[in-house]
Amino acid sequence: MPPRLPPRPPPRPAAKPATNAAPSPSVSPDFEISHNLGPEGEKYVQAVVDRFNKETGGNLKLGRLEKNERPAGLNLIHPYEVSDVLTQAKNFIPLYEMMSKAGQPLNAGDLSGDLKAGVVDAKGRLVALPVAYSTPVLFYNKNAFRKANLDPDKPPQTWFEMQGMLDKLQSAGYSCPYATSWPVWVHIDNVSAVSGLPSITEKGVLAFNGLPQVKHIAMMATWTKANYFRHFGRGAEASAKFSSGECAMITTDSREQADFRDAKGVDLGVAPLPYHDDVYGGRQNTLADGFALWIGAGRSAADYKQAAKFVSFMLSPEMQVELVSVYGGLPMTAAARAAARSKLLKEGQATLEVAYGSLKGKGAAQSRHVSDIDPVRIIADEELEAVWANKVPAKAALDTAVSRGNAVLAAKPALKKSQPF
Missing domain, CATH: 3.40.190.10 (Periplasmic binding protein-like II)
Structure with a gap:
């Protein structure tokens, strides 16, 4: 999600709310x-x-x-x-x-x-x-598309199509053609879902090292080498780079439309998360x-x-x-x-329609998400960063992440549950 989360401030005392009516004495004063x-x-x-x-x-x-x-x-x-x-x-x-x-x-x-x-x-x-x-979508700067002689009303539908656009954006002077917030949520949980595969099974077994996932992470590795894809962090760090106009495209949660809509110099466009058209079954749903x-x-x-x-x-x-x-x-x-x-204003309506169109009524089809399990998400982030740094090939990284993560879940089976009851 994330909201997922923006950077967290240090703990501080809760602010006192303004109220015109005295609370009932039967209610705890510290509720x-x-x-x-x-x-x-x-x-x-x-x-x-x-x-x-x-x-x-x-x-x-x-x-x-x-x-x-x-x-x-x-x-x-x-x-x-x-x-x-x-x-x-x-x-x-x-x-x-x-x-x-x-x-x-x-x-x-x-x-x-x-x-x-x-x-x-x-x-x-x-x-x-x-x-x-919310659910992941692709936001793009229509001004950047115009500068690169790309049609601002035709965002990429597939990851392969997106690659050609990134090359043109780079040639137009963008040092950050593409970035992502929440890499595990977007590139593990949701790329798996859109490919019709679970990142974690209903029994709590990690399963994000299949061929489609390996091919996708390998593609991201080639994009990193070509400077098409810039990695800024494990959370929402990339979002500020998009808002500033430094990055031309970003994959992140649909809720960030509320943050991007007033960004100076950004003519906001939104599209579904791209998919791989060579995966059996075609495009499937994203997750909420x-x-x-x-x-x-x-x-x-x-x-x-x-x-x-x-x-x-x-x-x-x-x-x-x-x-x-x-x-x-x-x-x-x-x-x-x-x-x-x-x-809603026009941009908000567009984002809402793209989000619900991406979910396809199946946003809850997978109740557990890798990105929601702290120790497993940290492992996945570590292995992805090794790929981005060209230290480990995609298959080895995902195999290791699945093996390490399953060991954690075996030791702490309560983490396999999507809710406590």
Whole structure:
């Protein structure tokens, strides 16, 4: 996801929300929503919390969830960097259970099927709310295309077609024709999915070293040697390079449209993640992932009533449209998607349509993602970086990553689960 995550600020005390109404004395004075967002996301969530408190008379506070800390009453979490937290069922209660006890309606059937990865149990019940999910797409600078005499309305559909465009962009003076944020999420999880292959099986066995994946990473290695592809880091570091105009194309989460749309000198274009047209079965779906709202265990009935109010607040069409327009997440329900279509600006509408077109209604087909399992993602990043540095061939790197990662999962089988219940 990532949101996946922008760089994280150091821990600090939660800001006090503004409120015009005194909270009920039966509600804990320290009832908190914790998160592992970056600084921009934190500012936005603080504004949402302030608005909730003002409209409902709540006393919700914002704080950070750090490693090895007990979850708060509400937790807006992406598994990135805290995947171990979500393996401990004792720390959470399922969302559907909390809503039922609080007497608030919750219909899992209303939720977009694309957004259910990691947040439903075996019976299809919602255990968490996918508040800010997104899927990888290709963003490109139409101004760069014009400079390279490329048609700005015809982005590449395949990786092979993209290679020819990168050569022209380089010849036009771009030192960074292409970059990627979240390499494991994009080039392991989603390139595998688009090729019709799982990166990790439903039994929790890593499987991203097949021939299509090896060929893809080998292609990226040749692009690195030719300076078509620039590697800037394991997270969202490349996004700033695209926003500045240094990089002409980037693969990253669809939600970053909200960050790129005002970038100076960037005429934003968006297209589906490219695919390999020589893979059997043709183009398949991408995956959805991101931040979900998890409910902490061991709180009072009054606390859970406030938590249920917040969930209902986030599910309102008005708030969902705001989440899409301000943060770039995917609408959680069909009604919110329709409302977003009518209210978003042109670029936002295009990104939303590309994202849902890429998911094909199957965004939750693979419930577990390599990029969500911290120790395995770190291993995969290490091996990919060895390929980018021309130290190890693609096949050897992926074989090693799968072997090392499976050893970690065998030692910590709880990490194989997509959700704690």
